[in-house]
Amino acid sequence: MGRHCQLVMGPAGSGKSTYCATMMTHCQAAGRKVHLVNLDPAAEHFEYEPTIDIRELITLEDVMEELDYGPNGGLIYCLEFLLNNIEWLEEEIGSYDDDYLIIDCPGQIELYTHFPIMRRLCEQLGRWNMAICGVYCLESQFIEDKSKYFSGVLSAMSAMVNLEISHINVMTKMDLVQGDYGNRAADEDIEGETESEKKKRQRKKRAQMERVMVEREMDRYLEPDPLLIAEEAGALEEKPSAWTLKFQALNQAIVQLIDDYSMVSFIPLNITDEESVEYVLSSVDHAMQYGEDLEPKEPDDKVEYD
Ligand SMILES: Nc1nc2c(ncn2[C@@H]2O[C@H](COP(=O)(O)OP(=O)(O)OP(=O)(O)O)[C@@H](O)[C@H]2O)c(=O)[nH]1
Ligand SMILES: [Mg+2]
Numbered sequence: 001m002g003r004h005c006q007l008v009m010g011p012a013g014s015g016k017s018t019y020c021a022t023m024m025t026h027c028q029a030a031g032r033k034v035h036l037v038n039l040d041p042a043a044e045h046f047e048y049e050p051t052i053d054i055r056e057l058i059t060l061e062d063v064m065e066e067l068d069y070g071p072n073g074g075l076i077y078c079l080e081f082l083l084n085n086i087e088w089l090e091e092e093i094g095s096y097d098d099d100y101l102i103i104d105c106p107g108q109i110e111l112y113t114h115f116p117i118m119r120r121l122c123e124q125l126g127r128w129n130m131a132i133c134g135v136y137c138l139e140s141q142f143i144e145d146k147s148k149y150f151s152g153v154l155s156a157m158s159a160m161v162n163l164e165i166s167h168i169n170v171m172t173k174m175d176l177v178q179g180d181y182g183n184r185a186a187d188e189d190i191e192g193e194t195e196s197e198k199k200k201r202q203r204k205k206r207a208q209m210e211r212v213m214v215e216r217e218m219d220r221y222l223e224p225d226p227l228l229i230a231e232e233a234g235a236l237e238e239k240p241s242a243w244t245l246k247f248q249a250l251n252q253a254i255v256q257l258i259d260d261y262s263m264v265s266f267i268p269l270n271i272t273d274e275e276s277v278e279y280v281l282s283s284v285d286h287a288m289q290y291g292e293d294l295e296p297k298e299p300d301d302k303v304e305y306d
Helices: 016-029 060-067 071-084 086-094 117-127 140-144 146-163 174-182 195-222 227-234 242-261 274-287
Strands: 003-009 034-038 100-104 130-139 166-172 266-268
Touching (some): 016 130, 016 166, 071 086, 117 130, 130 146, 195 227, 195 266, 266 274
Parallel strands (some): 003 130, 166 266
16 A cells, blocks of 8 residues: 655644644554654653654764754754664664554754755655655644744745645644633623523533634634734834834735745644544545555446436
């Protein structure tokens, strides 16, 4: 059937390792043979023991100690070392010929955006006939700050453009967003209503509000709405300085870029909801055509013609 892998990327703390563990559990429960690959030389612990682990080749700690590098330079050194010793990875992967790999990457976004490291790794995986789907994680907490959110959108876009592999973007930690909205209750009184009727009505209203808030507001972040940043730029001072005007023009250019290409959209992931995890997995499968050769399509002989 061939080899398949998910390359799980995203900024520091965006939930990559948690995503990998969630996917491992979900895939195993569905009877898929999956292996975790750790490419983070600074990783400390994992819920699942990685089958292939860069730390067996090189660790950040050793590089910092022996070569006197700082953490970021040290990390780049480790990944370049991996690329220069790629036969190690080939050998490790070699014995998992027909399996499915979930690759947990480090959180330094420069690895995906402007250093050619991840791109070279993808090219190498491609040469070994591995179908790859990039999974770029951005955490839902980014939406609290629109500028931060848009810089996240741009980093996702940059990874997509740079790596040239099948790609999906995932908005992680959605359980936190839904939890916040869930706290807004309707507490107005209605005459003649008993206490238990009021509680029931409030519960219903809260559930409704939660749904509407999540759907309406979140939609603007899942399919990035350029107006979000335009709104923020509009909220600046009445008589903007020359600097502010330049900043607004830059914002406008970014808005235009995102709008023109409409390339970036996010799939929400709530790890506490099995259906949500399944939806992300099926999107990844679809992106890299996983399983299509498992079930060859039968010609549909039941089609009726007029
Ligand atoms: N509530 C909630 N917390 C999460 C979720 N995913 C991750 N976290 C928390 O966010 C923090 C970072 O998660 P990690 O999975 O380690 O993130 P990472 O992207 O692997 O981080 P680095 O490898 O350091 O870049 C941890 O404290 C997790 O418990 C989620 O879906 N929901
Ligand atoms: Mg991690």
